Amino acid sequence: MRQFFSVFKFELRGQLQSKVFRVITILLLVVIVLTLNVGRLEALLGDSLDSLKKDDEATKIAVCNKSEMDTEALVETFKMFFGEGYEFSVTKDDNLEKQVEKGDVDTAIIIETPLKYKYIVETVGMFDADQQIIEQVLITNYRYSYLQNAGLTAEQITAALEAGTESDVVVTGKDQTQSFAYTYAIIMILYMVLLLYGQFVASSVAGEKSSRCMEVLITSAKPMNLMFGKVLGSGSAGLLQLVLILGTTVGCYQLNKNTLDNEMIVSLFGMPVSVAIYSIVFFILGYFIYAFMFGAAGSLASRAEDLGALVMPINVIFIFAFMVAIFTMTSGNVDGIFVTVCSFLPTFAPMLMLVRICMGTVAVWEIALSIAIQIATIILLGIGCAKVYRAGVLLYGNSPKFKDIWKILTTKQE
Amino acid sequence: MILEVKDITKNFGEKSVLKGISFSAQSGEALGLLGRNGAGKTTTIRIIMQLFPPNSGEVLVDGKPLSIREINVGYMPEERGLYPKKKIMEQLIYFAELKGVSKDVAIERANKLLDRLQMTEYKDAKLETLSKGNQQKIQLVTTLISNPDIVILDEPFSGLDPVNAMLLKDVVRELIADGKIVIFSSHQMNYIEEFCNNIVIINGGQIAVSGAIKDIKRSYTKNLVLIESDDNEAVKTALASIDFVKDATQIDSGIKVELLDGYDIKNLMSELSKLDVLVSGISLYEPSLSEIFVDYTEVES
Numbered sequence: 001m002r003q004f005f006s007v008f009k010f011e012l013r014g015q016l017q018s019k020v021f022r023v024i025t026i027l028l029l030v031v032i033v034l035t036l037n038v039g040r041l042e043a044l045l046g047d048s049l050d051s052l053k054k055d056d057e058a059t060k061i062a063v064c065n066k067s068e069m070d071t072e073a074l075v076e077t078f079k080m081f082f083g084e085g086y087e088f089s090v091t092k093d094d095n096l097e098k099q100v101e102k103g104d105v106d107t108a109i110i111i112e113t114p115l116k117y118k119y120i121v122e123t124v125g126m127f128d129a130d131q132q133i134i135e136q137v138l139i140t141n142y143r144y145s146y147l148q149n150a151g152l153t154a155e156q157i158t159a160a161l162e163a164g165t166e167s168d169v170v171v172t173g174k175d176q177t178q179s180f181a182y183t184y185a186i187i188m189i190l191y192m193v194l195l196l197y198g199q200f201v202a203s204s205v206a207g208e209k210s211s212r213c214m215e216v217l218i219t220s221a222k223p224m225n226l227m228f229g230k231v232l233g234s235g236s237a238g239l240l241q242l243v244l245i246l247g248t249t250v251g252c253y254q255l256n257k258n259t260l261d262n263e264m265i266v267s268l269f270g271m272p273v274s275v276a277i278y279s280i281v282f283f284i285l286g287y288f289i290y291a292f293m294f295g296a297a298g299s300l301a302s303r304a305e306d307l308g309a310l311v312m313p314i315n316v317i318f319i320f321a322f323m324v325a326i327f328t329m330t331s332g333n334v335d336g337i338f339v340t341v342c343s344f345l346p347t348f349a350p351m352l353m354l355v356r357i358c359m360g361t362v363a364v365w366e367i368a369l370s371i372a373i374q375i376a377t378i379i380l381l382g383i384g385c386a387k388v389y390r391a392g393v394l395l396y397g398n399s400p401k402f403k404d405i406w407k408i409l410t411t412k413q414e
Numbered sequence: 415m416i417l418e419v420k421d422i423t424k425n426f427g428e429k430s431v432l433k434g435i436s437f438s439a440q441s442g443e444a445l446g447l448l449g450r451n452g453a454g455k456t457t458t459i460r461i462i463m464q465l466f467p468p469n470s471g472e473v474l475v476d477g478k479p480l481s482i483r484e485i486n487v488g489y490m491p492e493e494r495g496l497y498p499k500k501k502i503m504e505q506l507i508y509f510a511e512l513k514g515v516s517k518d519v520a521i522e523r524a525n526k527l528l529d530r531l532q533m534t535e536y537k538d539a540k541l542e543t544l545s546k547g548n549q550q551k552i553q554l555v556t557t558l559i560s561n562p563d564i565v566i567l568d569e570p571f572s573g574l575d576p577v578n579a580m581l582l583k584d585v586v587r588e589l590i591a592d593g594k595i596v597i598f599s600s601h602q603m604n605y606i607e608e609f610c611n612n613i614v615i616i617n618g619g620q621i622a623v624s625g626a627i628k629d630i631k632r633s634y635t636k637n638l639v640l641i642e643s644d645d646n647e648a649v650k651t652a653l654a655s656i657d658f659v660k661d662a663t664q665i666d667s668g669i670k671v672e673l674l675d676g677y678d679i680k681n682l683m684s685e686l687s688k689l690d691v692l693v694s695g696i697s698l699y700e701p702s703l704s705e706i707f708v709d710y711t712e713v714e715s
Binding site: 002003006007014207208211212213214215216217218219220221222393 | 460463464465466482483487489491493494495496497498500508509511512513514556560
C-alpha cells in the first residue's frame with residue numbers, strides 16, 4: 001500500500017508540475033471565463049460594438065416580377081415577412097445573376113408566375129431561411145387571391161389562413177428537446193477528457209519505457225502498484241482539473257445568470273442533479289477503462305514514436321463509441337435494441353449509458369448492471385495491464401503481435 | 415548470506431541462451447561475471463532480478479528461493495534508466511520510497527551518497543542536463559540508496575573516466591567491507607582483478623571457468639615458464655635444442671616458454687643448467703586475467 005501511495009504521489013505531483021497540464025488548465029479557464037462573461041464584456045465594450053453593428057449592412061434583395069401580380073403589393077408583403085435588415089429593389093432587368101455575382105445585390109428573386117420563381121444567391125448558408133420566407137409569401141398570396149376569386153370576404157380569408165391550434169405537451173419520459181444540448185456537451189467533454197488523460201497515461205508509460213527506467217521500477221516495486229498508482233495519480237490530476245473548470249464555470253454562471261441567453265449554456269445549467277452525478281460516475285469509470293488500455297499500449301512501445309501505432313486500435317474503439325453516441329443522440333432513438341445492448345458493453349457504456357440516462361428511459365437496475373460490468377472490467381483490465389506492463393519492460397525492437405500479448409495475459413506471474 | 419545460482423537454463427524461443435549456469439557468492443565478497451558480448455551475463459543477472467523466470471534451475475539465498483520483494487537487492491541495469499526530466503533529488507527519494515525507505519532516511523542517504531560521489535552540486539538539477547558519466551553516478555546512488563544486502567552492477571564501469579572509475583572502485587570496496595554481496599559484470603579485466611576474489615567466465619551460455627582468481631591462475635600456469643636473460647637469442651637457440659619445449663615466444667618481460675604435457679619448470683631448469691646459457695631469472699609464468707579470458711572465450715566459442 002505504501003508503495004502504491006509513493007507511485008500515486010509521484011505521478012500526481014509530476015502531472016501537476018507538467019507544463020502541458022498547466023497550460024491546458026489555464027487556457028480552458030480563460031476560455032470559460034470569457035465565454036460566460038460575454039454579457040459583461042459587451043456592456044464594457046458597448047459603444048465600440050454598436051459602431052461595429054452599424055457597419056453591418058442590410059441584405060439587398062432585387063425583385064423582378066414577370067407575373068400578373070401587383071409588384072408594389074408583393075414587395076410590401078415581402079417587407080412585412082422579412083422584417084428588419086432587408087432592403088428591396090424592383091427591377092425589370094432579368095440578367096440578375098450577373099448582379100448577384102458582382103455583389104451589387106445579395107439575393108435576387110425572379111417571379112415567373114404566382115407559384116413559380118427563380119431564387120438567385122451567391123452562397124446558400126446552412127441555416128438560410130430566406131427561401132422559405134419567399135415561398136411562404138407566394139403561397140399565402142396565391143391562396144388569398146384564390147379564395148378571393150371564390151367569393152370569400154377579406155375577413156373570412158384572414159380567419160381561414162390564420163387559424164391555429166392550441167396544445168399542451170405532457171412529457172412522461174424525457175424531453176429530448178431539453179436534454180439534447182446538455183447531453184451533447186457532456187459527451188463532448190467526456191470524449192475530450194478521456195482521450196486527453198488516456199494519452200497522458202500512455203505517453204507517461206512509454207516515456208518510462210524509452211528512458212529505460214522501467215527496468216529499475218519493475219525490480220523495485222510490484223507492477224500492480226506501479227500501474228494503479230500511475231493511473232490513479234494521473235486520474236486525480238485530471239479530476240482536480242475538472243473540478244477547477246466546473247467550479248469556475250458554475251461560479252461564472254451564477255454571476256452572469258441574467259445576461260446569458262445562449263440555448264446551450266442555459267440547457268447545460270438546467271440539467272438535473274442526478275444527471276450531473278451520473279456524469280461524474282461515468283467519467284471516472286470511462287477514465288479507468290481507457291486509461292488501463294492506454295497504459296498497456298504504452299508499455300509495449302519501445303520508443304515514443306511507436307506509441308501512435310500502438311494506441312490506434314484503442315482510439316478506433318473509442319472514436320467508434322463516440323460516433324455511436326452522437327448518432328444515437330441525433331437520431332433520438334436512444335432506447336433501440338442496438339443502443340441498449342451497447343450500453344452494457346464496457347467500452348461503449350460510459351458514453352452510451354450516459355446518453356440513455358440523459359435522453360431515454362432507463363431502469364435503475366440497468367444502470368446498476370452497466371456500472372457493475374464496468375467495475376468488473378476495470379479490475380480485469382487493471383490486472384491485465386499490470387501483466388503487460390511487467391512483460392513489456394523487456395520488449396524492445398519489433399512491435400509485439402496479438403499472439404504475444406495474449407500469451408502475456410494468460411501466463412501466470414508473481 | 416550466501417547467494418547461489420543453481421543450474422540455470424534459459425531459452426528465448428528456439429535459441430538456448432543459458433545452458434546450465436551455477437555459481438555462488440557470499441557476504442563480504444565480490445563476484446565478477448565475465449564474458450564476451452552476448453555470452454549471457456545480462457540474462458543471468460535478469461534472472462536473478464526476477465525480470466523473467468529461468469526455464470530450469472533456481473536462485474537461492476541461504477538455501478531458500480530468492481524473492482526480491484523480501485530481500486533487498488540493489489540493481490544497476492546495463493541499460494541505464496532514470497527520469498530524464500525530473501530533478502535528481504526528487505527521483506532518488508522516489509526510488510528509495512518504492513523500496514520502503516522513509517523520506518527522511520532517503521534524503522539523508524541521498525545526501526551522503528551524492529557527497530561520496532562528488533555530485534552534491536547537481537542534486538536539484540534535471541537528470542538530462544548531466545553528462546553520461548555523471549548520470550551513471552546518479553544511477554549508482556539510486557542502486558545503493560535503499561542500503562541493499564545484495565548489489566548487482568551490470569557493466570558499472572562503462573562510460574566512466576579514470577577518476578570516476580576510481581571513485582566507483584572505492585565505493586565498491588566499501589560495499590565489500592560492509593559485508594554486502596557484490597556481483598558485477600564487466601569485460602574490463604583490470605577492474606575485476608583489483609577487487610574480485612572470485613570470477614565466473616561465461617561463454618556461449620555455459621560456464622567456461624569459475625573460482626578464485628588465484629586458483630584459476632595457478633591451474634592455468636601448469637606448464638608455462640618465464641625466462642629472463644640478457645641474451646635472448648642464445649636462450650632461444652638453447653631452448654630449440656630441448657625436445658620437451660613446445661613453444662617459445664619473446665614477450666616484454668622475457669621469453670614465455672610452453673612445455674609439453676608432463677614436464678614442468680624443474681625439468682627445464684635441469685636441462686638449461688646442462689647447456690651453456692646465462693639466465694638471470696626463471697619463474698612460473700603468471701598470465702593476466704585478460705589472457706585467461708581471451709583463451710577461454712576464444713577457444714570454446
